Amino acid sequence: MAFSVCGGCDRKLVIPWRFEWGEAAPHMLVNGSFVEAPVMAAVQNLTLRRSITQALAGSPDVAALLGGVRIHDEAPPAANFPFITLGQSVIRDWSTGIEDGAEQSLTLHVWSPFGGKKRVQDIIEAIRAVLRDRALLLADRQPVNLRHEFSEVRLDPDGDSFHGIIRYRAISAPAQAVAA
Numbered sequence: 148m149a150f151s152v153c154g155g156c157d158r159k160l161v162i163p164w165r166f167e168w169g170e171a172a173p174h175m176l177v178n179g180s181f182v183e184a185p186v187m188a189a190v191q192n193l194t195l196r197r198s199i200t201q202a203l204a205g206s207p208d209v210a211a212l213l214g215g216v217r218i219h220d221e222a223p224p225a226a227n228f229p230f231i232t233l234g235q236s237v238i239r240d241w242s243t244g245i246e247d248g249a250e251q252s253l254t255l256h257v258w259s260p261f262g263g264k265k266r267v268q269d270i271i272e273a274i275r276a277v278l279r280d281r282a283l284l285l286a287d288r289q290p291v292n293l294r295h296e297f298s299e300v301r302l303d304p305d306g307d308s309f310h311g312i313i314r315y316r317a318i319s320a321p322a323q324a325v326a327a
Contacts, residue, residue, distance in 0.1 A: 198283035229259035257311030267311040
């Protein structure tokens with residue numbers, strides 16, 4: 148089980164995509180404070196992660212650059228490079244007075260010890276091409292907006308590999324509100 152520590156209360160936070168029934172509820176950021184997230188927020192986060200993983204896994208361009216489908220929730224101990232991992236997710240309440248809404252930020256990581264920055268940048272561009280204007284299925288919600296926020300490539304502290312960081316933002320509302 149993966150945990151994070153809530154900066155506001157020092158409690159262990161269950162990472163939403165690792166949420167299992169009967170465990171402590173995941174937290175979400177509401178008005179600058181971490182609170183227990185409703186189960187539906189955890190489900191939405193899991194569904195967004197799965198949708199993005201499926202979209203990337205189904206891309207021949209991404210698979211060609213990775214040398215296969217190498218997309219992991221967490222890096223395996225002996226992973227073949229290059230690969231993508233799904234990183235931190237943050238859920239923020241985006242509700243209005245009349246309908247529920249959620250804003251989710253999801254960070255993707257690209258890892259490659261060879262090919263230099265160019266290889267990582269090429270993988271990032273392939274990811275961006277796959278997710279650009281992509282309709283993702285989110286259980287009973289529909290994303291209103293999936294937007295690339297930033298990308299960065301840096302030399303990893305190990306001094307041997309390059310690390311790409313890509314952040315996406317998804318705003319979702321109930322499907323019936325989107326259809327209206």
